[in-house]
Amino acid sequence: MDNWNHTSNDFILLGLFPPNQKGLFLLLLIISVFVLACLGNSGMTALIFLDPRLHTPMYFLLSQLSLMDLMYISSTVPKMAINFLSGQRSISFLGCGVQMFFFVTMASSEGLLLASMAYDRFVAICHPLHYHIYMSKRMCVKMILGCWTLGSLNGLVHTVYALHLPYCRSRTISHFYCDIPAMMPLVCTDTWIYEYMVIFSALLVLLLPFLGTTASYGRVIFAIFHMRSKEGRRKAFTTCSTHLTVVIFYYAPFAYTYLRPKSLRSPEEDKNLAVFYTILTPMLNPIVYSLRNKEVLGAIRRVCGMFSSKKK
DSSP states (O other), X not given: OTTOOTTOOOEEEOOSSOSSHHHHHHHHHHHHHHHHHHHHHHHHHHHHHHOGGGOSHHHHHHHHHHHHHHHHHXXXXXXXXXXXXXXXXXXXXXXXXXXXXXXXXXXXXXXXXXXXXXXXXXXXXXXXXXXXXXXXXHHHHXXXXXXXXXXXXXXXXXXXXXXXSOOOSOOEESSXXXXXXXXXXXXXXXXXXXXXXXXXHHIIIIIHHHHHHHHHHHHHHHHHTTOSOHHHHHHHHHHHHHHHHHHHHHHHHHHHHXXXXXXXXXHHHHHHHHHIIIIIHHHHHHHHHHHTOHHHHHHHHHHHHHHXXXXX
């Protein structure tokens, strides 16, 4: 790979799996996960849109999470599959930039959205009488627009800056998508300032939202144990534990990847951790939220009944 033509603007993605039968089997598993994630997230988004009973701030936020997950997984898996099956591991300079922008945007927006969902549950359980004031539809829209806007700005800044760096070494990226930290070793100038910028950005869109989410649920759990209604405690605990499961699956590997010092990182470990937050989490989110939520299961039955009655 060191003999790669330096006059070309294309990058080479080494991918996730070796080009053999074992790699093909693992790729088919990833494609199956991708299909499940697409069906689950698009189905969840459509379900929330179709069922009026789910037109509440909590489910509007959940619909945005499904939309982000759908775009998130679609920015990495299709290109990885095409490269493996075609035997061509290249990605154009523009394609790398587009992939980078969508990945950073979705990662940033989702981190902020999970914190917004934690705030929604905090208000619903700790301040139920003021819920419609603190979490009005207008406030919900502002939170959603804020997540998308800040995420897009973060993605745009990092993409523009990263693509303007001079790549004068081997253009081989040891990853299955254009990940900014994996591209830094290819730059022929000192990148320590930008690497600290990446860490600072991760602190803003990952660590701070995670701390806010943890603080919210700490207060929520305290409030749950003081509820008089057993049914209310059960429902609140189920909702919160569901969201915490998603939060842990998302934040933990992401933060571990981007907040570690460069000296403690390895390309293989970064790729394996990326599978969690780019592939597995988008698949698990709709499953976890549907199987552990009676309102969603009820909405599925109502929507299915509505379509079956129309066929008759």
